[in-house]
Amino acid sequence: MTGPVPELADRAVACAQRLLETDRVLLASHIDADGLTSAAVAAQALERAGIPFEAVFEKQLDEAAIAGIAAREYDTVLFTDFGSGQLDVIADYERRGAFTPVIADHHQPAETDTEYHLNPLLVGLNGASELSGAGASYVLARALAAESECEIEHENRDLAALAVVGAVGDMQASSGELHGANAGIVAEGETAGVLETGPDLSLYGKQTRPLPKLLEYASDVRIPGISNDANGALRFLDGLDLELTRDGEWRCWSELTSEEKQVLASALVRRAVSRGVPAGRIDGLVSTAYVLSDEPVGSELRDASEFSTLLNATARYERADVGLGVCLGNREGALERARTLLRDHRRNLSAGIDLVTREGVTVEDNLQWFHAGDRIRETIVGIVAGMALGNGGISREKPILAFAAKNDDELKVSARGTHALVGRGLDLSAVVGEAARAVGGDGGGHDVAAGATVPKGEEEAFLERADAIVGEQLG
Ligand code: C5P
Ligand code: C5P
Ligand code: ZN
Numbered sequence: 001m002t003g004p005v006p007e008l009a010d011r012a013v014a015c016a017q018r019l020l021e022t023d024r025v026l027l028a029s030h031i032d033a034d035g036l037t038s039a040a041v042a043a044q045a046l047e048r049a050g051i052p053f054e055a056v057f058e059k060q061l062d063e064a065a066i067a068g069i070a071a072r073e074y075d076t077v078l079f080t081d082f083g084s085g086q087l088d089v090i091a092d093y094e095r096r097g098a099f100t101p102v103i104a105d106h107h108q109p110a111e112t113d114t115e116y117h118l119n120p121l122l123v124g125l126n127g128a129s130e131l132s133g134a135g136a137s138y139v140l141a142r143a144l145a146a147e148s149e150c151e152i153e154h155e156n157r158d159l160a161a162l163a164v165v166g167a168v169g170d171m172q173a174s175s176g177e178l179h180g181a182n183a184g185i186v187a188e189g190e191t192a193g194v195l196e197t198g199p200d201l202s203l204y205g206k207q208t209r210p211l212p213k214l215l216e217y218a219s220d221v222r223i224p225g226i227s228n229d230a231n232g233a234l235r236f237l238d239g240l241d242l243e244l245t246r247d248g249e250w251r252c253w254s255e256l257t258s259e260e261k262q263v264l265a266s267a268l269v270r271r272a273v274s275r276g277v278p279a280g281r282i283d284g285l286v287s288t289a290y291v292l293s294d295e296p297v298g299s300e301l302r303d304a305s306e307f308s309t310l311l312n313a314t315a316r317y318e319r320a321d322v323g324l325g326v327c328l329g330n331r332e333g334a335l336e337r338a339r340t341l342l343r344d345h346r347r348n349l350s351a352g353i354d355l356v357t358r359e360g361v362t363v364e365d366n367l368q369w370f371h372a373g374d375r376i377r378e379t380i381v382g383i384v385a386g387m388a389l390g391n392g393g394i395s396r397e398k399p400i401l402a403f404a405a406k407n408d409d410e411l412k413v414s415a416r417g418t419h420a421l422v423g424r425g426l427d428l429s430a431v432v433g434e435a436a437r438a439v440g441g442d443g444g445g446h447d448v449a450a451g452a453t454v455p456k457g458e459e460e461a462f463l464e465r466a467d468a469i470v471g472e473q474l475g
Pocket of ligand 1: 030032035169170171174252292366386416446448
């Protein structure tokens with residue numbers, strides 16, 4: 001079989017065969033939307049192939065986490081959405097016979113390699129835009145179906161829906177649609193009947209936000225007099241010749257008929273044009289939507305983007321079990337719990353953005369930064385940094401770095417850039433990795449988004465080093 005990503009076929013088969021030879025597997029994954037969906041894809045694939053497993057989640061795969069994993073005495077450990085960047089440490093354990101690693105990841109690999117290693121970057125594919133951790137896990141799942149003696153329905157193609165949620169959660173559709181290896185996965189999901197795609201309004205919240213809120217909160221494409229303007233959004237909707245309320249409640253975009261959507265979208269575009277929004281920005285009002293066909297209309301699980309936010313609201317708050325439950329189909333307890341967590345997550349993000357826009361960033365020669373201390377949770381400071389870039393007067397011309405307290409001795413650093421900067425040579429994984437190691441920390445990630453841990457008090461030295469490296473990359 002060649003699988004959905006032919007370049008990775010050989011590696012996927014080798015990994016699958018190794019897993020099929022094992023009695024039991026420890027599945028270790030990362031605590032974000034991509035990590036959760038990676039684990040959910042792998043969990044279902046292992047179960048269908050009859051391989052017993054246990055799942056654990058880590059905020060970060062540092063030496064302590066790897067030691068903890070080794071202490072569980074599994075012969076085989078399947079790492080998803082991390083592992084490549086820590087291969088130097090993992091390979092040490094492997095050499096000492098602690099466990100055999102199988103890795104399905106998309107982060108920048110460390111120098112060392114290992115036998116069972118599936119990563120788009122090893123075969124010339126982009127790990128930040130063409131394949132996510134969940135995508136890598138999906139490639140493995142498809143190989144497990146092909147290599148297993150069990151009869152597996154859809155040959156695991158139905159897991160493509162979760163893989164797409166992971167990719168969207170990792171912002172891999174930020175150009176408007178998924179491309180590269182991701183597009184092949186989307187196509188398999190459509191074939192299996194679990195995904196529908198098509199052009200749609202690009203605003204976040206099409207399934208669950210009442211129309212006035214959908215328009216008011218839209219931050220990617222700002223429409224003067226509507227975005228960030230509750231009364232303006234209401235006046236705009238009232239001025240349309242449409243029945244937009246039902247039993248006194250505002251309807252959601254997902255409940256509208258296609259004719260109603262058309263009328264509303266055209267009116268939005270007319271308003272944007274009349275208020276002088278440039279054509280290039282207006283095009284951004286429409287992008288490809290990824291809809292999970294099996295989920296009910298009006299559920300956040302139906303929209304890949306809303307689904308991924310719901311997952312971040314669980315795992316980034318130490319409730320990966322809840323997010324995994326939702327991914328695995330638990331629609332009662334887990335979904336209710338996740339929705340409660342989502343309300344807190346939203347509040348935290350909004351407070352985080354307020355903080356950054358209120359206090360602003362410090363602009364250096366080649367980068368800009370802010371220090372949140374303990375006012376933004378370290379697990380979401382990267383999301384806040386990404387949302388701040390280009391908003392509230394914060395420029396997109398320089399990458400943004402953010403510090404947040406991690407514990408008594410260490411700080412978390414999150415870095416976010418733009419595709420335009422990456423096009424000019426920016427590689428944040430190298431920036432934060434090198435700068436962190438220079439001050440006794442460590443880090444890595446992707447060219448466009450990366451993170452690190454550094455000792456407290458080293459902020460200035462770290463920033464100086466990072467600023468110089470960005471300067472070299474962009475110079
Ligand atoms: O660890 P992982 O690869 O799953 O995380 C990727 C991170 O990079 C996510 O937080 C995602 O939002 C961020 N990202 C970004 N912009 C991109 C691509 C990824 O902010 N264009
Ligand atoms: O935590 P944050 O969202 O900022 O992470 C951005 C990217 O950097 C993620 O892909 C994450 O896995 C990676 N990262 C890393 N090493 C760290 C922290 C983050 O590789 N110490
Ligand atoms: Zn990922």
